[in-house]
Amino acid sequence: xxxxxxAVIAGDGIGPEVVAEAEKVLKRTEELFGxxxxxxxxxxxxxxxxEKGTPLPEETLAxxxxxxxxxxxxxxxxxxxxxxxxxxxxxxxxxxxxxLGLFSNLRPAVVFDCLKDASTxxxxxxxxxxxxxxxxxxGGIYFGEKYRRDTDQGQEAVDTCAYNVSEVERIVRQxxxxxxxxxxKLASVDKANVLETSRLWREVVNRIAPEYPDVELEHxxxxxxxxxxxxxxxxxxxxxxxxxxxxxxxxxxxxxxxxIGMLSSASLGEGSFxxxxxxxxxxxxxxxxxLANPIATILxxxxxxxxxxxxxxxxxxxxxxxxxxxxxxxxxxxxxxxxSKAIGTVAMGDLIVxxx
Amino acid sequence: xxxxxxAVIAGDGIGPEVVAEAEKVLKRTEELFGxxxxxxxxxxxxxxxxEKGTPLPEETLAxxxxxxxxxxxxxxxxxxxxxxxxxxxxxxxxxxxxxLGLFSNLRPAVVFDCLKDASTxxxxxxxxxxxxxxxxxxGGIYFGEKYRRDTDQGQEAVDTCAYNVSEVERIVRQxxxxxxxxxxKLASVDKANVLETSRLWREVVNRIAPEYPDVELEHxxxxxxxxxxxxxxxxxxxxxxxxxxxxxxxxxxxxxxxxIGMLSSASLGEGSFxxxxxxxxxxxxxxxxxLANPIATILxxxxxxxxxxxxxxxxxxxxxxxxxxxxxxxxxxxxxxxxSKAIGTVAMGDLIVxxx
Ligand SMILES: CC(C)[C@H](C(=O)O)[C@@H](O)C(=O)O
Ligand SMILES: CC(C)[C@H](C(=O)O)[C@@H](O)C(=O)O
Numbered sequence: 001x002x003x004x005x006x007a008v009i010a011g012d013g014i015g016p017e018v019v020a021e022a023e024k025v026l027k028r029t030e031e032l033f034g035x036x037x038x039x040x041x042x043x044x045x046x047x048x049x050x051e052k053g054t055p056l057p058e059e060t061l062a063x064x065x066x067x068x069x070x071x072x073x074x075x076x077x078x079x080x081x082x083x084x085x086x087x088x089x090x091x092x093x094x095x096x097x098x099x100l101g102l103f104s105n106l107r108p109a110v111v112f113d114c115l116k117d118a119s120t121x122x123x124x125x126x127x128x129x130x131x132x133x134x135x136x137x138x139g140g141i142y143f144g145e146k147y148r149r150d151t152d153q154g155q156e157a158v159d160t161c162a163y164n165v166s167e168v169e170r171i172v173r174q175x176x177x178x179x180x181x182x183x184x185k186l187a188s189v190d191k192a193n194v195l196e197t198s199r200l201w202r203e204v205v206n207r208i209a210p211e212y213p214d215v216e217l218e219h220x221x222x223x224x225x226x227x228x229x230x231x232x233x234x235x236x237x238x239x240x241x242x243x244x245x246x247x248x249x250x251x252x253x254x255x256x257x258x259x260i261g262m263l264s265s266a267s268l269g270e271g272s273f274x275x276x277x278x279x280x281x282x283x284x285x286x287x288x289x290x291l292a293n294p295i296a297t298i299l300x301x302x303x304x305x306x307x308x309x310x311x312x313x314x315x316x317x318x319x320x321x322x323x324x325x326x327x328x329x330x331x332x333x334x335x336x337x338x339x340s341k342a343i344g345t346v347a348m349g350d351l352i353v354x355x356x
Numbered sequence: 357x358x359x360x361x362x363a364v365i366a367g368d369g370i371g372p373e374v375v376a377e378a379e380k381v382l383k384r385t386e387e388l389f390g391x392x393x394x395x396x397x398x399x400x401x402x403x404x405x406x407e408k409g410t411p412l413p414e415e416t417l418a419x420x421x422x423x424x425x426x427x428x429x430x431x432x433x434x435x436x437x438x439x440x441x442x443x444x445x446x447x448x449x450x451x452x453x454x455x456l457g458l459f460s461n462l463r464p465a466v467v468f469d470c471l472k473d474a475s476t477x478x479x480x481x482x483x484x485x486x487x488x489x490x491x492x493x494x495g496g497i498y499f500g501e502k503y504r505r506d507t508d509q510g511q512e513a514v515d516t517c518a519y520n521v522s523e524v525e526r527i528v529r530q531x532x533x534x535x536x537x538x539x540x541k542l543a544s545v546d547k548a549n550v551l552e553t554s555r556l557w558r559e560v561v562n563r564i565a566p567e568y569p570d571v572e573l574e575h576x577x578x579x580x581x582x583x584x585x586x587x588x589x590x591x592x593x594x595x596x597x598x599x600x601x602x603x604x605x606x607x608x609x610x611x612x613x614x615x616i617g618m619l620s621s622a623s624l625g626e627g628s629f630x631x632x633x634x635x636x637x638x639x640x641x642x643x644x645x646x647l648a649n650p651i652a653t654i655l656x657x658x659x660x661x662x663x664x665x666x667x668x669x670x671x672x673x674x675x676x677x678x679x680x681x682x683x684x685x686x687x688x689x690x691x692x693x694x695x696s697k698a699i700g701t702v703a704m705g706d707l708i709v710x711x712x
Contacts, residue, residue: 154522155556157518223607
């Protein structure tokens with residue numbers, strides 16, 4: 001088989017530990033399915049700040065650009081939280097998204113059967129929840145002009161939120177296409193009663209919608225969406241929204257499943273290239289202690305196989321292996337009911353590899 | 357007693373019905389406590405568009421300016437949803453906030469004992485939840501410059517989010533003061549890892565915090581807050597945040613209590629003047645059918661008594677009356693477990709008046 005190049009960015013905190021388990025899964029996939037992967041490691045985030053003086057070194061970008069896909073662990077930690085902007089891990093995250101043109105962030109929020117009770121929502125409300133937030137990732141207030149200026153009311157800070165028609169169109173089309181492959185329901189979330197960018201957003205959605213007549217579309221205001229996610233989570237299929245709203249709503253959606261240690265995400269651009277990472281953060285408090293749950297990262301590999309490489313067989317194998325290991329009762333500390341029986345990061349990775 | 361002037365804005369949908377019940381409570385308060393109120397009705401929202409050609413007629417503003425407080429029902433409805441911006445009820449809402457200088461929106465989210473099961477959250481998670489969102493209401497992206505321009509990527513829409521030091525300072529001070537009178541915990545919510553306005557916000561909060569040494573302060577990123585509200589709602593006391601984040605988080609917080617038909621809110625400026633309204637909307641689908649729950653509006657009157665007039669005795673009387681009526685098992689349709697036993701808007705109002 002063709003060799004697929006994967007840029008591996010372990011990052012900070014628990015990043016290196018969970019990524020190490022995901023790499024075992026890559027290796028096992030080669031053995032089982034004959035696919036071939038070439039991995040190249042690169043520095044990113046806090047560790048890159050420490051070692052290279054910048055969160056996103058040019059070499060790292062070069063490694064990513066040569067690759068077919070990127071696997072990312074997690075970045076950030078208190079050590080860098082008070083750094084100036086250019087020396088913060090988040091700045092690297094925004095930079096890599098922009099540099100690689102990753103305009104779309106897909107965050108599936110599903111409830112793992114064996115984790116139903118981990119949610120703070122009632123099981124009957126959660127029943128059947130399986131939604132995907134499609135978040136615009138390279139526009140909006142994240143990337144608009146930012147500055148300070150002096151006024152007679154004291155210093156003023158300004159952020160600018162801008163969207164043009166093409167930016168909205170490409171993400172909305174992608175969301176419609178994803179919805180077509182799922183339950184054919186799309187909720188477009190905006191604040192069209194207040195924001196000009198939202199009014200443009202809604203115009204574009206309405207203009208494009210007739211091209212996807214099989215998809216049932218609803219417009220939901222962002223404040224109402226924050227409520228409806230709580231009231232009727234299972235009624236959502238695909239949610240598409242702009243960058244800032246997507247940041248908030250995708251975290252709310254992830255948390256309500258109770259499965260946050262298990263959720264993976266994909267950031268995509270044009271073509272098949274993608275960056276895959278767990279939804280959870282770098283969890284510095286438990287880093288280096290063999291306590292982290294590697295499942296979200298391992299499932300990110302499955303997502304990569306499915307979305308970038310078209311290796312559905314290997315993706316299935318990984319997902320089934322995870323399900324089998326969970327069904328057999330194995331748990332890392334974050335998802336264990338009886339913490340005393342929890343297993344470590346490495347043991348969980350080994351079990352999944354063995355179950356493939 | 358001194359005559360207090362109350363501007364009464366019934367608004368649209370169920371607004372007139374719930375406000376009518378709140379007015380009965382005003383009348384009963386006069387009889388029981390000897391306070392004196394003078395109410396003046398004014399047109400606002402959709403009905404003002406229909407009758408005066410603008411959502412916020414000058415006369416309405418004049419009535420509010422002469423008053424000591426404003427009681428608002430609800431505004432908006434599908435009838436006006438596709439109107440141009442100047443002819444939309446929401447535009448009136450933003451206009452009245454700005455014109456009256458109502459820079460602070462207080463939304464208490466409490467769990468009513470008898471409604472514990474109405475929440476989609478597990479009762480044990482909800483236990484003890486009693487929080488207050490303090491939302492900045494006249495700044496940020498709601499009121500910044502908005503425009504369209506042509507680019508070679510198609511039309512572009514722009515919204516501007518701006519905050520100056522004084523705007524942040526006054527709302528943050530108010531939040532600290534509210535926290536001092538409650539459980540002395542303040543969560544300041546921002547997105548300081550991305551937004552310049554949030555960095556300014558956080559600087560101001562940190563500069564002011566030492567003046568309130570008895571209040572325990574935490575900074576929470578908005579995406580994390582959306583999660584933590586679900587994970588540990590009872591751990592929050594006061595949450596202070598900017599306009600857009602406050603819109604989203606206050607709705608999330610309200611919904612998780614399961615008591616949305618019961619929650620009231622206050623919008624305050626400098627001095628004691630305030631606008632009081634239920635958190636729920638105009639519910640056009642049930643308007644005019646004697647189905648709406650008037651409790652949130654009645655509790656808004658209690659909030660007005662407490663915050664603007666200093667009539668704690670009358671506020672207590674209203675709140676106790678509401679509790680008594682609920683404890684006796686009376687429910688409107690929205691909060692009834694057995695819908696066939698639900699009572700109407702008027703009956704609920706009468707029962708509360710009688711219980712005062
Ligand atoms: C770390 C931060 C800049 C980032 C974001 O807001 O996009 C994170 O919250 C995320 O969602 O990936
Ligand atoms: C109707 C809308 C403009 C308004 C807002 O976003 O402020 C509403 O959602 C609210 O929270 O009062």
